[in-house]
């Protein structure tokens with residue numbers, strides 16, 4: 001297990017400032033060195049062995065590269081965007097990027113400095129990561145044969161080296177002039193992305209347009225990160241939409257960063273700007289291993305009085321009235337290291353939350369219902385959000401901690417017709433197939449099907465705990481009484497008795513006898529009832545106990561037929 005020598009996962013402000021300063025310094029040194037080399041060669045100083053034509057070629061190439069970057073800055077800065085190379089400086093630790101094929105796809109004699117994509121490897125928090133960064137200043141960042149070959153080569157190398165790939169997308173899509181030769185390259189990239197899926201982490205950062213079939217490059221990766229401005233994804237743009245349907249819509253309304261984060265669920269993070277989007281990429285990479293064969297890096301963690309204070313706070317967060325909402329983020333922050341929780345899809349399907357955190361320096365994935373939003377109900381979107389995150393954690397060996405307070409799957413024709421059966425099944429498939437350590441804590445409600453799917457023991461969790469406020473049952477009290485005492489209530493009504501008083505009495509009895517964790521404890525579905533204050537401690541101990549859990553293959557099938 002690699003150990004990143006830092007006490008915190010995410011970049012602190014101070015670290016960011018250091019990094020920016022170091023990057024600027026490294027860039028300046030690089031520029032000076034390159035300039036000095038060119039000048040040395042031009043002056044004919046110490047290179048008596050270098051023949052004149054070679055010297056000319058080196059000078060020309062260096063000049064071309066410089067001019068290309070100057071032109072890129074002019075074009076990109078005018079639109080409020082960074083150049084592809086400036087983005088690499090933001091992504092990688094200072095002075096660690098090694099470019100591959102700088103001039104490939106170019107024509108040095110005709111003044112073309114290369115293709116519309118930059119590829120190579122650098123370090124993120126000291127670990128190697130591959131990148132392809134589309135350069136919009138060269139033919140609109142479009143993808144033709146040269147670019148496709150470069151990207152596929154980069155991905156092949158990343159898979160051989162078993163390191164993540166980050167795609168910095170800013171492109172007009174398939175290069176129209178190259179026709180099917182361009183489209184074919186997308187086919188190759190899709191296939192490679194699928195091959196790499198679940199083997200190495202793949203993250204796409206959309207920093208410009210991403211249109212047409214090209215959208216499926218990011219769509220096949222683990223995470224999509226967008227920005228508030230200059231970040232668009234759509235299969236058909238506003239002009240085609242207008243021509244085909246008559247609808248008038250702007251690029252941002254159709255496929256801007258906010259829309260894909262809050263409405264479609266295509267994206268996983270909405271960056272304030274490019275620097276923020278790339279910083280989030282670095283942060284997420286810090287929680288993930290380089291590939292599916294490795295465990296995530298660990299971080300130094302010194303426990304102290306702050307976590308004891310946080311543990312005490314837990315008691316006060318869940319209201320006594322079970323109909324009253326509360327913010328489950330407060331629970332999460334009180335149990336994870338330094339209260340640091342990196343949410344994924346924060347703006348989407350907010351009745352569930354998912355994200356990364358550390359417990360005693362070890363990265364975990366957290367899944368929780370959010371009682372503050374629609375009582376924490378599971379609907380089609382929340383189901384897919386949870387399922388996809390559980391799959392991500394399972395692919396990359398992150399233990400899953402599930403915090404349950406869920407009244408059930410959302411009722412209603414809109415949900416049934418939107419496919420709650422098919423889409424809700426994804427949660428089951430994800431948990432039932434996950435083989436990483438799984439620890440579940442029931443905070444309050446855990447009703448019906450939603451109880452089963454949210455990391456119950458029967459679905460595959462290893463250790464399950466319940467707070468004293470837990471209500472575990474097939475249905476909530478009123479719903480249950482209306483069904484099992486229907487005849488009694490009917491008789492009371494016919495006899496002119498106070499039906500509501502009877503209903504309320506029966507509900508109280510049902511609640512006292514059934515809506516608690518007793519049966520689950522007796523059946524071994526819950527391992528222990530815990531004081532909220534003990535939550536972090538029991539999770540930590542369970543994860544330590546489960547650390548040696550290994551994957552087992554149950555049969556010889558090719559793969560399961562996952563509900564999609």
Ligand SMILES: CC(=O)SCCNC(=O)CCNC(=O)[C@H](O)C(C)(C)COP(=O)(O)OP(=O)(O)OC[C@H]1O[C@@H](n2cnc3c(N)ncnc32)[C@H](O)[C@@H]1OP(=O)(O)O
Nearest residue numbers: 139140142171172173174175176177186209211212213214
């Ligand atoms: C599988 C697939 O990818 S199918 C999708 C095919 N792609 C598309 O349909 C998108 C076509 N392009 C566009 O709609 C627009 O160019 C946008 C929205 C992407 C960007 O618009 P703008 O920011 O205004 O940039 P602009 O249109 O000036 O493009 C920049 C340059 O890239 C070129 N370009 C953009 N897209 C393409 C393309 N797909 N093929 C060839 N050249 C392209 C433009 O001609 C322009 O070249 P120039 O600088 O020599 O004039």
